[in-house]
Every structure is written in C-alpha cells, then in structure tokens.
Amino acid sequence: MGRPIKAMVACGSGIATSTVAANAIKEIFDEVGIEVNLIKGTVSEIATKADEVDIVFVTNCYREKISCPIVNVTAFLTGIKREKKVAEIKEIILDLNETIN
C-alpha cells in the first residue's frame, strides 16, 4: 500500500457547495478503494494549495493553470450528467493512484 491521494475540494465560500461535493467525492474514493486525504478550501486558496495536493475539485469555474489536475464538480449540485462525472473522476483517480503508488 502506498500513500493516500491528497485532494482539495474548493468553492467560493469553502463551506457550502464544497461540503456537498466533498461528501460525494469521498464516496467515489471509497467505492474504488483508494484512500484519500480531503481538505476543503476556497477558490482563492487553490493557487497556493495546489502544490500540496495531487488533485483539485472545484464547484465554480476556474480557468487558471495549476500544478495538478483540476476537475469541475458542479454536476454533484445539479445532478445533471452526474454518472458521467463519477466515471470521469474514477478514471482520473485510478490513474493518479498508479502514478503515485
């Protein structure tokens, strides 16, 4: 076993939509059996925290380039194309886990 994946979940406030998204993301990690250390934060913290994590999930639009993959997760709030998003995230975290561990 290697180390857990470090992930950040961000939204505008760091308390509302990221809380809902973090819960959904945790379930995906559990489902694929990969350990995760999730931190929550605000969109303005992404640039500084990106160096400390393996992947960032965000509920808003974020256009800056950062040092790790970033995935939009508004689908967990709208329910629209949720299954597609879950499949996309599974693929990304399985790949990440390969690379890291």
Place this chain on the structure above:
Amino acid sequence: MIKKIFVIEGCPANKEEALKMTFEKLYDEKCVKDSFYEGCITREKSFPTGLDTKIPVAIPHTDSKHVIVPAVCVLKLDRPISFCMMEDDTKKVDVNFIFNMALKSNDDQLDMLNKIIATVQNVEILSNAKNQSDKEFKDRLVSEWIE
C-alpha cells in the same frame, strides 16, 4: 444545524432585488446581520450560484461572519430571473427559485446541505410548489429537511 426555514414569493426585476427580498426576510427574522446583503452581492459577482437543474435555481450564500442563526430563505419567483451559472460564469440561466442559505461554518451542516441540494434537483417538489401556497411549500420543505 439549520432550523429556520422561510418561504416568500415575489416578482423582483433582477437578481439584486431578488437577493434583497431574501435578505430582508432573513434580517427581519434576526438570522443575519445587515452586512449579509452586500456579502451576497459580492459573492454572487465573484462566484455566481445559478444552477441549470431541470427547474433552474440559484443558491446564493456568503461568509458566515454575516450570519447570526443558520437559516434558509426560499423565494418563489413569479417570473424567472437571470443568474450567472456556477459552472461557467460566462453563461446565464433563468431561475425559478432562489434558495438563500445563511450558513455557519460548522460541519454539521452537511446533512442539511445534502437535503437542500436534493430538493433543488427534485422536479416533483419544485413543480408542485408553483401551485402551492407559501405555507404548503414551506411545510413540504420542513418535512424534507428537518423532520
């Protein structure tokens, strides 16, 4: 925990007026400080909250420092109002409901937030609400979220 739920109805001309209506209710009920409105406007500009759910909604909120008691004020709009979309702030969506969430930052809100998000995705609840009185709609929300 959020224990206070309010439902109001109106036909504001734009999103600022709509946010003001929800703010005034929350302020009158002593749930938020007078800085809450500006907080919501500023937040909405940087991080818009329009969601293109089947029946589109907006879920504005702001920093917990503007909040006295956690609460949600739902505004049922007589005609849709344009909000920028959370997913892509260059796009707009005409929303039918505004769920203004006055939140504190503790994690015990997860359960409630999950329920609110489930409701905004629930076509049955929102389409029924159009023909319900504010009280009927509120009772339904209370039964979904609290009881």
